[in-house]
Amino acid sequence: MKLARDTWLIFQRQLHLLLRNPVWVFVGVFQPVMYLLLFAPLLKPALNAPTQAEAYKIFVPGLLVLLAIFGGLFQGFGLIAELRAGVIERSRVTPVSRLALLLGRSLRDVVSLLAQAVIITLLALLFDLRVFIGDLLLAYLMLALIALMTSAVSYGVALKVKSEDALAPLMNTVAQPVLLLSGILLPLAFAPGWLQGVAKWNPFSWAVDGTRALFNGDISNDRVWQGLTIITVLAAAGVYWAARQFARSVR
Amino acid sequence: MIETRGLRKSFRSRAGRETKTVEAVRGVDLDVTAGEIFGFLGPNGAGKTTTLRMLATLIEPDGGQATIAGADLLKDPGEVRRRIGYVAQGGSTWDESTAREELVLQARLYGIGKAEAQRRAARALAAFQLTEFADRKCKTYSGGQRRRVEIALGIIHEPKIVFLDEPTTGLDPQSRAHMWDEIRRLRTDGMTVFITTHYLDEADALCDRIAIMDHGEVVAEGTPTDLKREISGDVVQVGLDLAATGEAEKLLDGEEYVNRLEVLEEGGLRLFVDEGATAIPRILRRIDGAGLDLKSIELHRPSLDDVFLTKTGRSLRES
Ligand SMILES: Nc1ncnc2c1ncn2[C@@H]1O[C@H](COP(=O)(O)OP(=O)(O)OP(=O)(O)O)[C@@H](O)[C@H]1O
Ligand SMILES: [Mg+2]
Numbered sequence: 001m002k003l004a005r006d007t008w009l010i011f012q013r014q015l016h017l018l019l020r021n022p023v024w025v026f027v028g029v030f031q032p033v034m035y036l037l038l039f040a041p042l043l044k045p046a047l048n049a050p051t052q053a054e055a056y057k058i059f060v061p062g063l064l065v066l067l068a069i070f071g072g073l074f075q076g077f078g079l080i081a082e083l084r085a086g087v088i089e090r091s092r093v094t095p096v097s098r099l100a101l102l103l104g105r106s107l108r109d110v111v112s113l114l115a116q117a118v119i120i121t122l123l124a125l126l127f128d129l130r131v132f133i134g135d136l137l138l139a140y141l142m143l144a145l146i147a148l149m150t151s152a153v154s155y156g157v158a159l160k161v162k163s164e165d166a167l168a169p170l171m172n173t174v175a176q177p178v179l180l181l182s183g184i185l186l187p188l189a190f191a192p193g194w195l196q197g198v199a200k201w202n203p204f205s206w207a208v209d210g211t212r213a214l215f216n217g218d219i220s221n222d223r224v225w226q227g228l229t230i231i232t233v234l235a236a237a238g239v240y241w242a243a244r245q246f247a248r249s250v251r
Numbered sequence: 252m253i254e255t256r257g258l259r260k261s262f263r264s265r266a267g268r269e270t271k272t273v274e275a276v277r278g279v280d281l282d283v284t285a286g287e288i289f290g291f292l293g294p295n296g297a298g299k300t301t302t303l304r305m306l307a308t309l310i311e312p313d314g315g316q317a318t319i320a321g322a323d324l325l326k327d328p329g330e331v332r333r334r335i336g337y338v339a340q341g342g343s344t345w346d347e348s349t350a351r352e353e354l355v356l357q358a359r360l361y362g363i364g365k366a367e368a369q370r371r372a373a374r375a376l377a378a379f380q381l382t383e384f385a386d387r388k389c390k391t392y393s394g395g396q397r398r399r400v401e402i403a404l405g406i407i408h409e410p411k412i413v414f415l416d417e418p419t420t421g422l423d424p425q426s427r428a429h430m431w432d433e434i435r436r437l438r439t440d441g442m443t444v445f446i447t448t449h450y451l452d453e454a455d456a457l458c459d460r461i462a463i464m465d466h467g468e469v470v471a472e473g474t475p476t477d478l479k480r481e482i483s484g485d486v487v488q489v490g491l492d493l494a495a496t497g498e499a500e501k502l503l504d505g506e507e508y509v510n511r512l513e514v515l516e517e518g519g520l521r522l523f524v525d526e527g528a529t530a531i532p533r534i535l536r537r538i539d540g541a542g543l544d545l546k547s548i549e550l551h552r553p554s555l556d557d558v559f560l561t562k563t564g565r566s567l568r569e570s
Contacts, residue, residue, distance in 0.1 A: 002362075009359050017347055086343035090404065093307050093337040094360040095329055 006097040010104020011111075018112060028112060032120045035063055040127075047186070053128040060124045061139065061211040062184040064117050068143045069178065069204060071113045072150025073171050075105070076158030083162060088246075098247040102155060102239065109151040110144045117143055131215050139214040142207055142228055149235035156242030182208050203230045252412060252443045253283035253306065257315035260301050275301040277467040278315065283445060283460075285411075288438050290458030291447040292555065294567055298467040299447040300340055303414050306445075307337040320411040333361070338405035340416035340447075342397065346390035350381055350400045353389070354407055361408035375403040379433065395426035399433070406437065413437060415446040419453060431457050451555045451567060463559055470562040475555060482553040482561055484510060485527030487534060490547035493518040502537050513560060519546075523557070 018024055040059055049055035082088050091101055117140060121129075131139075154171065161167055179185075181195075182204040188196050199205040210227025213219070258279040261272050276298040283289045291299045304310045306319060308328040316323070322330035344353055354372035359365065376382045379399040384392060389400065398418065406413050418434065419427045434457060437444050448454055454461045455475045463471040463478075471478055491499055496518050503522065504512050508530050511523040524530040527550040538545050559567040 006360070009356065013348075013352075013356055016352075017345075020347065082345065085345055086339050086341050087345050089309060089339055090343035090357070091360060092309060093332060093335070094357070094408075095332045095362065096360040 003097045003100055003103075006100030007103045007107065009096075010100055011107045012104075014105055014108040015111065018108065028116055029119060032063065032067060032116050033123065036060075036120060036123055036127075051128075053130065056124050056127055056129040057131075057215050058187060058212060059185075060120065060129060061215045062187075062208055064120065064139070064143055065146060065182070065204065065208050065211055066179070066184045067116055067120075068113050068146040069150050069184075070175065071116070072106075072109055072147045072152075073154050073175055075109050075151045076154035076167050076171070077164055079105070079155050079158040080162065080164055080167065083159070088159075092246075099239075099243040101246045102152060102243045105155060106148050106151045106239070106242075110147045113147040114140060114144060129215075132217055135214040135217055135219055138219070138224070138228075139211050142211050142214070142231060145228070145231045145235045146204070146207055149231065149238040152235070152238040152242040156238070156245045159242075159245040159248075178202060178204055181205060184208055187212070203234055207231050252285040253281060253289075253317070253319050253445065255279055255281045255306070255315065255317040258302065258305060258312050258317060259314040260298075260305060260310065260312055274467055276305070276312075279464075279467075279469055281462060281469065281472075283412075283443060285443050286438065286441060287459040288434065288444045288446065288457055290454045290461035291445070291464055292449065292451070292454040292461050292559075292567075293447075293464035294449055297464040299464055300416055301467075302464075303337070303416050303445070303447060307335060307414055308332055309337075333408075334411050336405035336408065336410040336413040338401050338413070338415045338418065340420070343401050343404060344389040344397060346388065348389055349386050350376065350389060350392075350403075351385045353400065353404060357404045358407045363408065371407055375407055378436075379403045395422050395429070398422060398426075398430065402430075402433065406442065410442065412443045412445060415444065417447055417449075419448070419450070427453075449567070455555055461555075463555075463562060465559075465563045465565075471558060478555065478558045479553045482523065482557055484523060484525040484553075485530075486551050486553050486557055487522045487524055487527055487530060488515075488547075488549040488551065489520045489522065489534065489538070489545065490549075491519045491538075492544060492546070495543045496520065498541065499538055499543055502541055503534065506533070506537070508533060511561070513566070515566075521557075521560075523553075523561075 040056065043049065043055040043059050044052050047055050047058055049058065121136065157170060158167055161170065181199045181202040183199060188199050188205065206223060206227040207230070209223040213221035213223050258276060260276040261274045263270050263272050279302055291302070293299050305312045306317060306324065308324065308331050316325060318324065319331050320334040322334060324331055351372050354375055355368045358368035358371050363371065376385045379402070381396065381399055381403065384396060389397060392400065402415065402418060405415065415434070419430050422430060434444055434446065458475065460474050462469045489499065496514060499520055500512065500514055503509055503520065508524055509522050510525065513521040515521060522534065531548060531550060535548070556567050
């Protein structure tokens with residue numbers, strides 16, 4: 001009860017601050033739309049897809065997972081600014097739940113990611129993408145869990161390193177292999193065997209496969225429940241670890 | 252209200268390849284009575300902030316114990332949090348929020364309902380003369396306005412004790428005087444106020460009792476008056492050139508009426524004597540007799556700086 005209330009308070013504040021800043025809102029909408037309009041047209045020939053709609057079925061889920069990963073991973077920067085301003089310390093002297101300090105922030109990130117996802121889906125519908133609503137909701141669940149995990153981890157790391165200078169290279173180093181080995185932009189079906197073998201160890205590759213299956217209307221594909229399970233476990237672990245960082249003493 | 256025994260904290264810091272241990276606080280015993288303004292006076296790095304952060308549950312002590320407003324610091328930090336307010340040295344407001352938003356949120360984080368939180372925020376804004384800027388972003392405030400918001404944030408839940416870490420640093424003299432009034436008002440409202448400062452006049456004028464801290468230890472504790480009375484006699488300050496200072500020191504050190512002598516960095520001497528009125532003519536004669544150029548001579552009652560000096564061998568002004 002207290003956890004829910006505290007989480008709601010933090011969530012509200014963070015969302016309010018985000019919406020107050022028109023630049024962020026603009027970037028958040030503009031970026032994915034650019035991907036869709038400027039990058040996607042290259043896909044049909046590149047993927048050898050029979051129709052544009054087929055190409056979108058492969059590309060849109062990948063783009064959404066990409067946004068979820070990156071949207072989350074770079075949230076730590078905002079937290080370092082808050083740390084520096086003393087806002088975190090001010091929260092930590094109150095009896096507020098430490099888990100809520102994390103969850104409120106991460107949920108804000110999840111909600112803004114989902115808003116982006118909805119915009120992209122709607123746009124893609126205009127380009128003849130077709131997907132069942134049930135499958136779509138399940139795909140959104142996957143995205144929400146990914147964003148929850150990456151943003152929690154980013155906050156946790158931010159609290160540990162406490163400086164942008166350390167966070168930026170760290171997050172880039174994590175993000176790069178994750179991205180390359182997940183088949184996000186192009187399906188790994190094109191990859192040589194060894195690359196596919198390595199990618200098996202990348203949880204996001206399972207998440208991407210699962211999300212693609214959902215967009216393909218293939219809900220019974222094993223990759224769906226496998227991806228969801230892997231990401232759920234990782235999200236729980238990430239949240240647990242990051243909440244402990246909020247509870248620990250930080251300067 | 253606050254009772255600490257043997258509170259300790261050391262930090263390990265890395266400088267290049269070496270790790271050094273800084274003993275920031277080494278065994279602090281304090282007794283703060285309800286309803287007083289208690290001051291923590293000490294130079295930079297004395298360990299004031301570290302002590303405060305331990306008492307505010309932000310860092311865990313390495314050793315020792317403390318009871319704060321009846322709650323045990325180590326066993327029940329949650330209860331301590333509910334009973335105290337804390338205003339950090341470095342500020343705590345977010346640039347993009349308004350004072351009103353910050354106050355309402357802070358009250359709500361303490362479990363206060365929305366309507367009540369709004370009422371309290373309005374009241375706090377009025378009390379700290381902030382109503383005019385209440386709905387402007389914090390980044391547009393002046394230093395003094397912002398400090399007032401921060402203090403209002405620290406007491407929005409009406410704690411029994413509030414810790415204020417250097418509440419007046421960086422304020423101009425007028426804002427400082429205002430801030431002193433605000434702090435006295437907190438005491439009138441029944442709060443126990445624990446402030447840190449490195450201003451002598453602030454400790455003297457504002458605090459009911461002070462503890463002087465140096466190198467992680469409390470070197471003296473008491474009311475400012477008592478502490479000053481401990482140093483019997485008067486202080487005579489003699490203004491001299493740097494060149495003449497050394498010679499005057501030789502002349503006067505060992506004179507039977509000089510209890511203690513201190514060389515000032517910018518030139519000149521400070522002499523602790525039993526009775527200034529009789530000592531001054533003798534000092535004058537000695538200096539004149541040696542043909543040294545005397546620039547000024549002042550007689551004053553011992554200050555807190557003199558207390559600090561006798562306890563640590565250093566002047567607080569210089570450290
Ligand atoms: N997180 C930390 N890591 C390493 N050393 C620290 C840390 N915090 C404080 N110290 C060291 O502990 C000592 C005491 O610091 P503290 O901040 O308590 O001093 P202070 O009395 O508040 O000084 P000031 O008047 O400058 O605010 C200093 O030597 C400081 O460098
Ligand atoms: Mg300090």
